[in-house]
Amino acid sequence: MTTLARSRLVGWRLLQAIPVIVGIIIVSFLLTRALPGDPAAYFAGPAADAASIEQTRVSMGLDRPLPIQFVTYVQDLVRGDLGISVSTGQPVRQELATRLPASLELTGFALLFSVAIAMPLGILAATRPNTWVDHLCRAVVTAGVSLPTFFTGLALIYVFYYLLGWAPSPMGRLDFLYLPPPKVTGFYVIDALLARDLETARATLAQLALPAITLGLFTLAPIARMTRAAMLQILEGEFIRTARAAGLPRRQILLTYALRNAVLPVITTLGMVFSFALGANVLVEKVFSWPGIGSYAVEALVVSDYAAVQGFVLTMALLFVTLNLIIDVIYTLVDPRLGMEE
Structure with a gap:
């Protein structure tokens, strides 16, 4: 695949992302306005009277028609201004920039752990179908899907922190005995x-x-x-039978021929899993008091914090689009047959 073809691929994916981002901006704006509760009443305080609440609503611009509010919101987005969070009083961009690395770090390490366990397990299950290894793979998959994350988290805390004392207290990214390292990437x-x-x-x-x-x-x-299914399909292919008939070592057949072809659908699955995990780690962040954007979004939803919710949705959308672009490029590099011709 030539450099020009790769540039065309990236450019085409970016063009496809534009209407998606525009649609998300519109939908998130409308949905946040449909949330129950009145942010003006929350911001004015529980002791505020009707006049004070109305004055707060005017100062926040919530008294204006929705089209005017939307135009103002888009103008702020163009300037990179995501607004001020009602619940914290801080700029939403600053809050997200502080919390996003925590969520990305947690999701990244979780994905590394799952890949280190899932791929070898899937390969072993595919090479030994209907054996105890295959049954173990199915049991692990079923348990992983069935057990809620908050239950698994509480069980791990009970065993490794409360009973055994091996793990530190589940109170954020770093124990209070340590100071955060100098910020360079935001990942501790x-x-x-x-x-x-x-x-x-x-x-x-x-x-x-x-x-x-x-x-x-x-x-x-x-x-x-996905690893098990892809490996089973590849191992039944004609080229694998030919490699076996040629007397090639079993290890070379699995790693060089089978795994290289089976990894293509796994890469796509990794992209979807990362996106899903980044949006679904809210309960994990709550259980372990992790200061990520998931817990921030939940707190914003409770008080109808329009700016915070819109900033969270837009940030997640940009992350998903960027991740899908990266996956598409990696997929094309791994399988040159999918490249665009000049």
Whole structure:
């Protein structure tokens, strides 16, 4: 695949993303206005009278017609202004920039854990169908899908923190005995390693362990299932039979020929799983007091914080579009047959 073809692919994907982003902006604006509750009443305080609430509503611009509010909102977006959060009084952009790395770090480590378990398990199940390994894979997949994340998280806390005392207290990204590392990327583990602070890096990994395992157990099911199904299909192919007839080693057949072709649908599944996990880690963040954007969005929904909810939805949409673009490019690089011709 040539460089020009790759540039065309990226450009075409970006053009396809524009109407998606526009639609999300419109839908999120309308849906937030349909939320129950009055943000003006919340911001004015419980002791405010009707006149004070109305004055607050005017100052927030909620008294104007919806089309005018939407135009103002779009103008602010063009300037990079996501508004002020009613619940915290801080700029939404600043809040999201602070909380987003925490959610990405948790989701990333959860995905690494699930891939490390799911792919070898799926490969073993495909190479030994209807054996105890295959049955174990099915049991793990069923348990991962069936158990709610909040139940798994509470069970892990009870066993490893309360009973055994192996895990630190589930109270955020870092124990109170440690100071956050100097901010470079926003990811505590990476920043601690960049600062050569191995003790803080170890403490950060210890805090990450239980929430990442909780989310990873929930996300490994589709990865293991897709790996098993793809490997079974590839192992029944004619080129695999030819490789076996040629006397090639079993390890070379599995890793060089079978896994290389089976990894294509797995890559697509990884993109969908990452997007799903990033949006579904709200319960995990609540159980472990993790200061991510999921818990921030829930708190904003409770008080009908329009700016915070819209900022969260828009941020998630941009992340999903970017992730899908990356997956498309990686997929094309892995399988050149899917590349665009000049």
